[in-house]
Amino acid sequence: MRHLDLELLRVALLVGLLAGGLLLAPGCETTSQFIAADGSLDCQVLYARRCSQCHALYQPDDFSDEEWVQKVKRYGPRAGIHPEWRPQLIEWLQRANDRPAGG
Ligand code: HEC
Numbered sequence: 636m637r638h639l640d641l642e643l644l645r646v647a648l649l650v651g652l653l654a655g656g657l658l659l660a661p662g663c664e665t666t667s668q669f670i671a672a673d674g675s676l677d678c679q680v681l682y683a684r685r686c687s688q689c690h691a692l693y694q695p696d697d698f699s700d701e702e703w704v705q706k707v708k709r710y711g712p713r714a715g716i717h718p719e720w721r722p723q724l725i726e727w728l729q730r731a732n733d734r735p736a737g738g
Contacts, residue, residue, distance in 0.1 A: 666717075668680065668684075669681045669684075669720075676720055676723050676724075678723055678724050678726075678727035678728075679727070681716065681720065681724060682724060682727070682728070685714040685715060685716055686710065686714055688714065689713075693706075695728045695729075695731035695732040695733075696731075696732050696733055696734065697732075698728075698732065698734075699732070699734050700729040700732070700734070703725055703728040703729055703732070704725055707721050707724055707725045707728070708721070711724070
């Protein structure tokens with residue numbers, strides 16, 4: 636029976652790896668919580684959840700339009716924000732802040 640046990644273990648391991656990979660893959664399982672009812676990206680939720688993992692959330696007003704481009708470029712990867720979402724997040728931050736021109 637020893638051979639069968641090993642085979643079962645191998646299959647269980649494989650299934651576990653597959654399931655884990657699906658859960659961790661960006662754009663799969665974790666995506667849905669950031670999609671609004673109308674199918675658009677909910678930037679507010681995305682920002683609030685992803686950008687507050689390591690420090691308190693910065694306010695859109697804290698930075699100018701140009702600065703937000705740099706911040707999202709720098710911290711987007713660390714926050715696991717999908718590259719396709721970054722331009723939308725930048726736009727949202729720029730719209731939400733009250734300082735269109737730099738400074
Ligand atoms: C994995 C941890 C982590 C995540 C997630 C994260 N940050 Fe940060 N953030 C840091 C650390 C660490 C610092 C301290 C300064 C540094 O390391 O550059 C920082 C500092 C900052 C600062 C102040 C310093 C500066 O560059 O002006 C801003 C603004 C900032 N983060 C924005 C964001 C935004 C926006 C997101 C989401 C896209 C985000 N952070 C997600 C780790 C993180």
